[in-house]
Amino acid sequence: MPEKMILFSGSSSVGKTAVLRRLLPYLKEHGHTPMVCKIDCLCSEDAALYCSLGIHAVSGLSQDICPDHFLVSNLPELLAHANRHACGLLFIETAGLCHRCSPATEHSISGCVLDCTASFHTPARLGPMLTQADFLVLTKIDMISQAELELVRGQLNRINPGAVLFPIDGLAGYGIEPLGDWLLSLPDCKSFENDRLRHSMPAGVCSYCVGETRVGGLFQQGVVGKIEFGDDL
């Protein structure tokens, strides 16, 4: 089984792939064998990119299923796959769809990737993907001033005081080394048996989950939530 399972979650276009394409070759140079599983919904060309760097990669397309649910359902098979390919470090890259949940498990090392040029108010909206992460990667740091970077770091530190923070410029590769060294310094996971999600996933299963396309009260079945407007009679 792999020594470590490392999760890279974050919204679309925050720079997860940009960081990994720098980090994985660094780990390889240090004698480790990383592989990546890229979880996406509809299509992904990233596996080809990793393969061009000489890193084993697979894509999982969740299609009609919530990508976070899809990922958790595939963990045992992924670990077995990493084992067959003798990859000690299993990286899983996923764009959490709704930020309500996080596919992080207790045995994984969970990281959340954030774009520091995004709204200052974004981190407060991210939920368990951020609040329960072990490490945070702050990308695009070349785009903002030192003062702004300090503000964003202060804010992340208030939201998740326990997480280790890595500011990174993924394009130039600044800041990759401390992240790589820190990941390698963590103890290996001896067994992935009896793993548990750190946070429960949202209650799903309404008519739209199973393919309903018509809009209207008549077609809503299962678990359905409604907005409270506060001015109802």
Next chain:
Amino acid sequence: MNTLTILPGHARDGAPETFEALSLKPGEILAVVGNTGSGKSRLIKDIEQLVGRDSVTGRLILLDGARIAPANRLLVSDRLVAHLSQNMRFVLDVTVAEFLRLHCLCRDKAANLPASVIALANTITPEPILPGNSLNLLSGGQSRALMIADIAMVCDSPIVLIDELENAGIDKKRAFGLLADSGKLILIVTHDPHTALMASRRIILEGGAIVRILERSKEEALLSGELDRSYERQRALQQRMRKGERLI
């Protein structure tokens, strides 16, 4: 901090850098010069990150002769280094007042400091900055002025790294005067001979490596005065041009 030492790494092609250990002291100003892509910004980053042979350049940075453990680098760097990057704009969606309030909080500064920072910024930009302005809607000149005033008053670090002050669109000499408080170690990346000659030494980069370190000569110090007069003349002409006057 008494000494910052840069130990050689290697060029982009792997050839070792040939300079001896380069020791820098507080109160010194150094210029960093070279073509675009020669590795100037990377040198600034190496210093900011207090690297220990683990960046692409392989350089080692020592503080008072000692290496900084990777786990402490971010904290030590926060305390010691202020970096004015090439950014011309702020991106965060907060007001100027909120930005300064939070930054003073990060740096354990007095709660009444923001008003003085805005006042200082307004001495180097002709368009007044107001506390209620949105940070990311400030003009290039206002943003630069606020970044400089913030570094001078809120960061207040013994090492100041400046990436190209010329592009600021504000009075270069005045801005430099604010940042170059006595007793600080200053490294300034520049393409401008006038700025480079403000420094007592200059570091020349090529192909990712430090290839030479030159002391300012007596002749160059004289040239510096000449360039300064021509800078002032240029500034005066610029003022007249902006006012719509004839230049001659």
